[in-house]
Amino acid sequence: MTFQHERLIAHPHDRSGVHRADDAWLAEHWADPEARVLVVSGTRIKPVDGAIEWVSPADAPDGLRVLLGEHDGHTWFAVIVDAEVSRAEQGSWTPLRGALPFLADDALASAPLVFHALGLAEWLWVTRYCPRCGEPLSPRSAGHELACVNEHVQFPRTDPAVIMVVTSGEPGSEDERCLLGRGATWPEGRYSTLAGFCEPGESLEDAVRREVAEETGVRVGEVEYFGNQPWPLPASLMLGFVGRAVSTEIEVDHHELEDARWFTRAEMKELAEAGTILLPRRGVSISRSLVEHWYGGELPGSW
The missing domain is CATH 3.90.79.10 (Nucleoside Triphosphate Pyrophosphohydrolase)
Structure with a gap:
């Protein structure tokens, strides 16, 4: 018996972890017009016509670029912009829970990519200061690490x-x-x-x-x-x-x-x-x- 929740995790992506600190590789793949980008405002995304919208890098706004990885011959990113964007357009942006029905029927099988993007966005949203010294944290490694001026490094938690x-x-x-x-x-x-x-x-x-x-x-x-x-x-x-x-x-x-x-x-x-x-x-x-x-x-x- 195949269980329905498995559809959400049936098509994992290559997270390309070895490239997260490779600026040249990141720039090259961001310049690829076939790359796909999920725009995240704070911790929310904006479904369009009942589907998760992925845009090209050229159509993506400025923000924190997060490398999600490679899947189906493409490189996938998220761009995290200020939460004020979604606050200004109340009703059109949704947290992950509101997007789950779209993911269940997603023909692109992009649920693992969306989970990855919003999981990181949630972590970045709540992790602002170093728990060891209290200094502000800055993202690096394509959004997968946070470090303070004292080089205390924080990683996403599950x-x-x-x-x-x-x-x-x-x-x-x-x-x-x-x-x-x-x-x-x-x-x-x-x-x-x-x-x-x-x-x-x-x-x-x-x-x-x-x-x-x-x-x-x-x-x-x-x-x-x-x-x-x-x-x-x-x-x-x-x-x-x-x-x-x-x-x-x-x-x-x-x-x-x-x-x-x-x-x-x-x-x-x-x-x-x-x-x-x-x-x-x-x-x-x-x-x-x-x-x-x-x-x-x-x-x-x-x-």
């Missing part, structure tokens, strides 16, 4: 986050159930898998067990790796797991979750067909893939 479908009962049986939760601010009927960040000194499997216990009171024993997905919102890598519950009583924390429920396959199918349960959008999130992996096929409806 926070590991676990996301899991938790199951209970005999695997594959009619009585097997999966555990989903809903956030306190979500619209009625919206449910998803549980998720959370890995803490310092913690294994990924233990992060799964801790997050499920904290949010729902359910205890998890065996944890099996499923897959992963970049999630630069703003700087995460989502690591998917399937956990087997060793207890089933739910005690919702009412801090992160409003509700958590066990669903059999029959219940989930009935509710999804009726539209009374809304699952994460197919093709965008690994959460939907985890649910449909457990269910054994596609389900109707989405957020």
Whole structure:
């Protein structure tokens, strides 16, 4: 079974890291009219006619040039301009979350490039001063490093986050159930898998067990790796797991979750067909893939 979230990461680009500090190489490839450029205002992009717009270097505005790499015979860049540009045109620029539906159906398969560009833009946006000496930071290495006058160098960070479908009962049986939760601010009927960040000194499997216990009171024993997905919102890598519950009583924390429920396959199918349960959008999130992996096929409806 091919999972829909894999479409977003199915066509990775060569990040050309060895060329990031090569000014001559960068200038030569920027001068190529076939190079493609994504314009980013602060941390936002501007879809045009329902698609991500890539322009030629000649049509790109002045700004910080970020090398994304090479893909499909072209060199790809991003240019990061002042956030005031998007503020002045409210409604036409969107953060990455708003662009995800376009990426799911992108014929150019440019999602990894957009993730790369906006992940760096988010990091550059929030990382202004050196954490060691407090001096201002300046970009170098085609936007992939920040350095202060004291030569303290900062690199982009990625926070590991676990996301899991938790199951209970005999695997594959009619009585097997999966555990989903809903956030306190979500619209009625919206449910998803549980998720959370890995803490310092913690294994990924233990992060799964801790997050499920904290949010729902359910205890998890065996944890099996499923897959992963970049999630630069703003700087995460989502690591998917399937956990087997060793207890089933739910005690919702009412801090992160409003509700958590066990669903059999029959219940989930009935509710999804009726539209009374809304699952994460197919093709965008690994959460939907985890649910449909457990269910054994596609389900109707989405957020």
